[in-house]
Amino acid sequence: MHLSLSTAILLLATAGANAFLDGAQRDPTPRSWDEAYHMAHDLVNQMSLEQKINITTGAGWEKTLCLGNTGATTNPDFPSLCLQDSPLGVRWADNVTAGVAGITAASSFDKKLIRERGIYMGKEFRGKGIHMQLGPSVDIMRSPYSGRLWEGAGEDPYLSAVYGVETVLGIQSQNVVATAKHYIGNNQELNRNTESSNIGDRALHEIWTWPYARMVDAGVGAVMCGYNVVNGSHDCENDYILNTVLKGEMGFRGLVMSDWGATHSTVESANGGLDMTMPGDVVMGEGGSYFGKNLTDAVHNGKVTEERVTDMAVRIVASYYKLGQEKGFPKTTVNSFHRDRAPYVNVQGHHARIVREIGAASIVLLRNENKSLPLSTHDHKKIAVIGSDAGPVPGGINSCQDRACHNGTIAIGWGSGTVDFPYLITPKDGIERRVNGAAKVVHTYNDWDTDAAAKMARDADVALVFAGSNSGEEYIIVDGNNDRKNLTLWHNGDNLIKAVADANQNTIVVIHSVGPVLMPWIDHPNIKAVVWAGLPGQESGRSLADVLFGDVNPSGRLPYTIARNKEDYNIKLDPSEDIDYNEKLLVGYKWFDQQNIEPLFEFGYGLSYTKFNYSKVKLQTNGKDSDVILKAKVSVMNTGDVDGAEIVQAYISFPDSAGEPPKLLRGFEKLKLKKGASDDVFFDFDKVDLSIWDDESHQWTVPSGKYTIHVGASSRDIRASASFTL
Numbered sequence: 100m101h102l103s104l105s106t107a108i109l110l111l112a113t114a115g116a117n118a119f120l121d122g123a124q125r126d127p128t129p130r131s132w133d134e135a136y137h138m139a140h141d142l143v144n145q146m147s148l149e150q151k152i153n154i155t156t157g158a159g160w161e162k163t164l165c166l167g168n169t170g171a172t173t174n175p176d177f178p179s180l181c182l183q184d185s186p187l188g189v190r191w192a193d194n195v196t197a198g199v200a201g202i203t204a205a206s207s208f209d210k211k212l213i214r215e216r217g218i219y220m221g222k223e224f225r226g227k228g229i230h231m232q233l234g235p236s237v238d239i240m241r242s243p244y245s246g247r248l249w250e251g252a253g254e255d256p257y258l259s260a261v262y263g264v265e266t267v268l269g270i271q272s273q274n275v276v277a278t279a280k281h282y283i284g285n286n287q288e289l290n291r292n293t294e295s296s297n298i299g300d301r302a303l304h305e306i307w308t309w310p311y312a313r314m315v316d317a318g319v320g321a322v323m324c325g326y327n328v329v330n331g332s333h334d335c336e337n338d339y340i341l342n343t344v345l346k347g348e349m350g351f352r353g354l355v356m357s358d359w360g361a362t363h364s365t366v367e368s369a370n371g372g373l374d375m376t377m378p379g380d381v382v383m384g385e386g387g388s389y390f391g392k393n394l395t396d397a398v399h400n401g402k403v404t405e406e407r408v409t410d411m412a413v414r415i416v417a418s419y420y421k422l423g424q425e426k427g428f429p430k431t432t433v434n435s436f437h438r439d440r441a442p443y444v445n446v447q448g449h450h451a452r453i454v455r456e457i458g459a460a461s462i463v464l465l466r467n468e469n470k471s472l473p474l475s476t477h478d479h480k481k482i483a484v485i486g487s488d489a490g491p492v493p494g495g496i497n498s499c500q501d502r503a504c505h506n507g508t509i510a511i512g513w514g515s516g517t518v519d520f521p522y523l524i525t526p527k528d529g530i531e532r533r534v535n536g537a538a539k540v541v542h543t544y545n546d547w548d549t550d551a552a553a554k555m556a557r558d559a560d561v562a563l564v565f566a567g568s569n570s571g572e573e574y575i576i577v578d579g580n581n582d583r584k585n586l587t588l589w590h591n592g593d594n595l596i597k598a599v600a601d602a603n604q605n606t607i608v609v610i611h612s613v614g615p616v617l618m619p620w621i622d623h624p625n626i627k628a629v630v631w632a633g634l635p636g637q638e639s640g641r642s643l644a645d646v647l648f649g650d651v652n653p654s655g656r657l658p659y660t661i662a663r664n665k666e667d668y669n670i671k672l673d674p675s676e677d678i679d680y681n682e683k684l685l686v687g688y689k690w691f692d693q694q695n696i697e698p699l700f701e702f703g704y705g706l707s708y709t710k711f712n713y714s715k716v717k718l719q720t721n722g723k724d725s726d727v728i729l730k731a732k733v734s735v736m737n738t739g740d741v742d743g744a745e746i747v748q749a750y751i752s753f754p755d756s757a758g759e760p761p762k763l764l765r766g767f768e769k770l771k772l773k774k775g776a777s778d779d780v781f782f783d784f785d786k787v788d789l790s791i792w793d794d795e796s797h798q799w800t801v802p803s804g805k806y807t808i809h810v811g812a813s814s815r816d817i818r819a820s821a822s823f824t825l
C-alpha cells in the first residue's frame with residue numbers, strides 16, 4: 100500500500116485505536132498516577148485532620164488571587180492551589196490570548212490543531228502561575244437552545260471525547276491540571292441549580308459520561324461536578340455518578356471539585372465523592388463552609404471517616420505531583436478581583452498564529468454556487484461589507500461584563516467561559532487588510548436601515564452580509580437570552596440578508612453564531628455562498644479573510660445539526676424541575692437519522708474549494724477479543740483543481756438487536772491532499788468503539804451480529820460502506 104511520509108507519521112502517532120491511545124502511550128504528564136499517589140501518601144500521612152481538610156476547602160469567594168484557591172498547609176508544606184477559568188483561555192487577566200471557543204475548535208475536526216490549542220492554553224495558565232485550568236467543557240449539546248453550548252464540542256459524544264482528550268493532553272503537557280466539566284447533565288441554564296436531569300443508565304454511559312471516560316483514560320487531573328441534580332441527587336453529592344461511575348467504573352484517580360456554589364451539604368458530599376469545595380463558602384461571598392470546620396466535626400462525630408478525608412487530600416496532592424508542579428512552578432500572578440494590582444506578565448507568545456490557523460480551519464463552508472468563493476481582488480474590485488456583525492463592539496471590546504455585549508461582531512459567547520480580548524480583528528478589518536488596497540471595501544454596520552444596505556450592495560461586485568446569534572451563562576441576561584430565546588438571527592439579520600440578496604446577485608452570507616440558526620433565506624437565488632464562521636476569538640477577521648480569499652481551503656465541519664425547521668429538533672428548553680431525558684440515545688443527528696428528518700445541513704457537513712473521491716472500504720476483522728477488533732482502510736483522492744483537506748469520517752451501524760441509533764461517529768481523520776494526489780486513511784476500532792452499555796448485566800458488551808461501517812464526508816454524505824459480522 101502507498102503511504103506518504105506525513106500519513107506514515109500520522110499513523111504512527113495515532114496507531115492503536117483511532118483517537119484513543121492506550122494509557123501508557125497517551126499520558127504526557129511527568130508521572131504516572133501510581134508514582135504520584137505514592138508521593139501524595141508520603142505527604143498527606145504527615146498531615147493532621149485539619150490540615151487535610153484545609154486543602155479540600157476553598158478559601159472563599161473574592162478572598163484570594165484566583166477564582167478559586169485551596170487552603171495551604173505548613174509543616175508539612177503544601178501550597179495554596181490556584182484555580183482559574185476558562186475553557187478557552189485565562190479569564191480575568193491581561194496580556195493573554197482570546198482564542199476560538201470550544202465549539203469552534205471542535206468544528207475543525209483537526210486533532211493536531213485542537214492539541215496545539217490545548218498546549219498554548221496550558222502555557223498561558225502556567226505562565227500566570229495557575230495550577231488548574233477550569234476546562235475543557237464537554238457538556239454535550241442536548242438542545243440547540245442551551246446557553247453554554249458553545250463552550251463544549253457539540254452534539255456528539257465521540258467528537259466531544261476527541262476534543263476533550265486532545266485538549267486535556269495539550270493543557271497537561273504544560274504541567275497544568277485540566278478540569279473536565281460539568282459532570283453531568285448540566286445541559287441548560289434554565290433552573291440550572293434545581294432541575295433534576297433524569298437520565299437512564301444506558302444513555303448516561305453511552306452519551307453523557309462517555310467523553311469523561313476517554314479523558315480519564317488520558318489522565319485528566321480534575322473533574323468539576325455541576326450545579327444540577329441527576330436522578331434526584333445533586334451532582335456534587337451523587338454517590339452513583341461520582342463514586343460508582345467516575346471513580347469506580349472509569350477508575351478516575353484525580354479530584355472532583357464542585358462548581359462554584361454547587362456544594363449543598365457536608366456529609367452527603369464528602370461521602371458522595373466530592374473532594375474539594377469551591378470557592379469554599381456555603382453561599383458565595385458569605386463565608387462559612389460545608390467543608391472546613393463542618394467537615395472536621397463530621398469526622399469527629401463519625402459521619403465521615405478520616406480515611407475518606409485522607410482520600411480527598413491524597414487525590415488533590417496526587418494531581419499536583421502527577422503534573423510535576425512541585426518543581427519550579429511559577430508564582431501566581433493573576434489578581435482576579437483587583438486586576439489593576441496584577442503584575443505585568445505577558446503570556447501571549449506567538450499564540451495568535453495558532454488562533455488564526457484554527458479559526459480558519461474551523462470555518463464551515465455551507466454553500467458555494469458557481470465557485471463564487473474564493474474571492475479575488477482581480478474580479479472583485481468593490482466589496483461591500485454589511486452588518487454590525489462585521490464591525491467593532493461599540494464602547495470597546497471588553498466594555499461589557501464577561502463579554503455580554505449585544506452589538507458588534509460576535510467572536511465569543513458570554514459568562515465564565517470567556518477571557519478579555521487583547522484585541523479583536525473584526526471581519527471588516529481582516530478583509531481590508533487582505534485586499535491591501537487592491538480592491539475597494541465599503542461598509543455599513545447599520546442592521547436596521549435595509550434600504551441603505553441594499554443600495555450599498557447593488558453597487559458592489561460582491562456583497563458580504565454578516566449576521567449572528569449569541570448566548571451565554573445564566574447570571575447575565577442579554578435581551579432576554581442566557582439560554583437562547585429562539586434560533587433566529589439577532590439584529591434584524593434575516594431582513595438584512597434578504598434586502599442585500601435582493602439587491603446583489605453575488606451575495607455571500609457570513610454567520611457568527613453560538614449554535615444552529617434558522618435560515619429562512621437559504622433558497623434565495625442570489626445567495627451564492629454561506630460561510631459558517633463560528634466563534635473565532637481575537638483573530639476573527641484574519642481567519643475569515645484566509646478562507647474568503649482562498650489562502651486556506653475550508654475543511655471545517657458542523658459539530659451539530661442545522662435543522663430546516665425549529666420543530667425538527669427533539670429537545671427544547673424544559674421549564675420543569677424534572678427533566679426526563681426521554682430521547683435516550685437519540686441526541687442530535689441520531690434523532691434526525693432515526694426519524695428520517697432531512698436536516699438543512701447535517702452533522703459533519705462542510706464543503707471545500709476542491710473535490711474528493713473515495714475508494715471502496717477494505718476491512719479486516721480480528722474478532723471480538725482482539726485489541727483492535729476491526730481495521731478499515733479507504734483511499735481518498737483530491738480530484739479538484741486546488742490543494743485541500745478532507746475530513747474523512749467513519750460511522751458505525753450496530754446490529755439491529757443492539758438497539759442503537761442508525762449510525763454513530765466512531766472515527767475521523769483530516770487528510771491534506773495536493774490537487775491530483777491520493778492517500779490512504781486507516782481506522783482502527785476497539786472494544787470502546789464497538790460496545791454498548793448493557794443495562795441488565797451492567798457492563799459494556801460488544802453485541803453479536805452484523806455491523807456496517809460507513810465512510811464519508813458527513814453523517815449523510817456516505818461514500819462507501821462495508822459490512823462485517825462479529
Ligand code: BGC
Pocket residue numbers: 166184233280358359515
Ligand atoms: C461556572 C463554571 C466556572 C465557575 C467559576 C460557574 O458559574 O458554571 O463553569 O468554572 O463558575 O467561575
